[in-house]
Amino acid sequence: xxxxxxxNIASIGLFGIGxxxxxxxxxxxxxxxxxxxxxxxxxxxLVASASNVNGTPDPVLHAxxxxxxxxxxxxxxxxLFLAGKIxxxxxxxxxxxx
Amino acid sequence: xxQTPEFQDNNHADELPVVSKIxxxxxxxILSLGLIVVLMVTDNPPSSLPALVQGQLxxxxxxxxxxxxxxxxxxxxxxxxxxxxxxxxxxxxxxxQDSRLVSVVTNAQVNPVLEAVLRWLIPMIIVMAGYLLWTGxxxxxxxxxxxxLLASAGVLVQLSGRLQFCFTSTIAKLLLTIGLIxxxxxxxxxxxxxxxxxxxxxxxxxxxxxxxxxxxxxxIAAILLLLYNSLATQTVDISSASAKQPSxxxxxxxxxxxxxxxxxxxxx
Amino acid sequence: MDFDLFIDSCLVIGILTLAxxxxxxxxxxxxxxxxxxxxxxxxxxxxxxxxPDLAIAEAAIGAGLTGxxxxxxxxxxxxxxxxxxxxxxxxxGDENVPNP
Numbered sequence: 001x002x003x004x005x006x007x008n009i010a011s012i013g014l015f016g017i018g019x020x021x022x023x024x025x026x027x028x029x030x031x032x033x034x035x036x037x038x039x040x041x042x043x044x045x046l047v048a049s050a051s052n053v054n055g056t057p058d059p060v061l062h063a064x065x066x067x068x069x070x071x072x073x074x075x076x077x078x079x080l081f082l083a084g085k086i087x088x089x090x091x092x093x094x095x096x097x098x
Numbered sequence: 099x100x101q102t103p104e105f106q107d108n109n110h111a112d113e114l115p116v117v118s119k120i121x122x123x124x125x126x127x128i129l130s131l132g133l134i135v136v137l138m139v140t141d142n143p144p145s146s147l148p149a150l151v152q153g154q155l156x157x158x159x160x161x162x163x164x165x166x167x168x169x170x171x172x173x174x175x176x177x178x179x180x181x182x183x184x185x186x187x188x189x190x191x192x193x194x195q196d197s198r199l200v201s202v203v204t205n206a207q208v209n210p211v212l213e214a215v216l217r218w219l220i221p222m223i224i225v226m227a228g229y230l231l232w233t234g235x236x237x238x239x240x241x242x243x244x245x246x247l248l249a250s251a252g253v254l255v256q257l258s259g260r261l262q263f264c265f266t267s268t269i270a271k272l273l274l275t276i277g278l279i280x281x282x283x284x285x286x287x288x289x290x291x292x293x294x295x296x297x298x299x300x301x302x303x304x305x306x307x308x309x310x311x312x313x314x315x316x317x318i319a320a321i322l323l324l325l326y327n328s329l330a331t332q333t334v335d336i337s338s339a340s341a342k343q344p345s346x347x348x349x350x351x352x353x354x355x356x357x358x359x360x361x362x363x364x365x366x
Numbered sequence: 367m368d369f370d371l372f373i374d375s376c377l378v379i380g381i382l383t384l385a386x387x388x389x390x391x392x393x394x395x396x397x398x399x400x401x402x403x404x405x406x407x408x409x410x411x412x413x414x415x416x417x418p419d420l421a422i423a424e425a426a427i428g429a430g431l432t433g434x435x436x437x438x439x440x441x442x443x444x445x446x447x448x449x450x451x452x453x454x455x456x457x458x459g460d461e462n463v464p465n466p
Contacts, residue, residue: 001371003370003371003374003414003415004142005137005138006371006374006375006378007374007378007411007415008134008137008138009134009137009378010378010381010382010411012130012133012134012137013130013378013382013385014381014382014385015130015133016126016127016129016130017382017385017386017389018385018389019126019129020122020123020126020389021388021389023114023122023126024113024114024119024122025389026113026114027394029394029398029436029439029440029443030389030394030397032436033388033389033397033398033401033436034389036401036432037385037388037389037401037404040404040405040408040428043420044408044411047412047415047417047420048415049142050415050417051415051416051417052142053144053145053148055148056148056152056163057148057415057416057417058145058147058148059148059151059163059164059166059167060147060148060151060167060171060172062164062167062417062419062420063164063167063168063172063175064175065417065420066164066168066242066419066420066423067168067175067176067179069242069420069423069424069427069428070179070183070242070318070423070427071179071182071183072428073322073325073427073428073431073432073435074182074183074186074325075186076432076435076436077186077190077325077326077329077435078186078189078190080329080435080436080438080439081189081190081328081329083439083443084329084332084439084442084443087442087443088332162419164419165419230422238418238419238421238422239419239422240419242423242427243419243422243423243426246423246426246427246430246431247426249431250426250430250431250434253431253434322427322431325431325435326431326434326435326438329435329438329439329442330438330441330442332442
């Protein structure tokens, strides 16, 4: 078992755990955590494929994953902001129903 | 499946029934096993891109291949990435009308230990961020790492309670947009010399990359700090709720506390 | 087995265990803290995979700033008084508590 195969299996494992957590989790912040875990799995797959080149590792895949990390935090921040707004508006409209 | 540690129970009314959870687990497990089998069976043919990058590295102006790819060979992707960050920042701009970027909080609940540590730590973080930016040309580093470090410094400053950031002032808007503006000006400006947008002339590549990275560092730091700031200072707009002041980011995490606090007081 | 492979398998077992625990705990605060630790272990994985730029970026952005954002949201969702009744259907589906 090479290092690349081991990290490939780990990345698919992370993706599967994240996918199960995304479907099953009741709370919206847990779903956001699960999406982040899935994206960590995808990045790990990309970097594991990049590390097998003789000599220096593949820089194009590293740059792609770096872009991916930054866009993932932007998406997470937006999702958390929307979750807070949903929570606030849900409470407000529940109070209006009384 | 595995033994979860004992925690306080929570409201199970919204969870899926156990049968659905087991079916989901089986489906996800079959999918994962299928993907692992596919990965083991396919070979990974060696890609020609690393050799191409190594061949053109001397003409790119930097020695670090990742920086060369990010800011020279695939600079369009980085331009669009900064644009995506700016779009998210615009979506999360706060509503306040304060016109100062950094303001001193009155009646501050200062965390004295954190403030004392920060007097030493913040200058070191700024120097470290500048070092990461400068050394990104030849060693691991670059604009994103440096910008994230500066944003973490801003988060620490806001956590100490003494200062508060507000990103609706003019200088804040300048900081947020300078990365994208510089990148676009450089990208279009080099088109007048070389004829292609974002293709730097070879002798000017290194200073142009440093200029773009510096502006991008400021911009990324401002955007990430804005993301944290607007999440940490949200107000509750329910008119019939008791008056709530904007919660500053003083976090007092009680480790055994769940979301089940029925009143506003933290459970002991 | 080779020593490098042994280190890598310990790291992978740690990462998968943390991911399972993160999504299985009942306390949301614990899940957030486990997610930050998962980010730090993934940082070490990037170092093992010869990607130092990614390691610096993941440590600063993935573990540090994402943890700060999650904790800020956790506080926001926790501090508001639970004004819903127990049998009112929630629009957000979060763990809101029935008022005693």
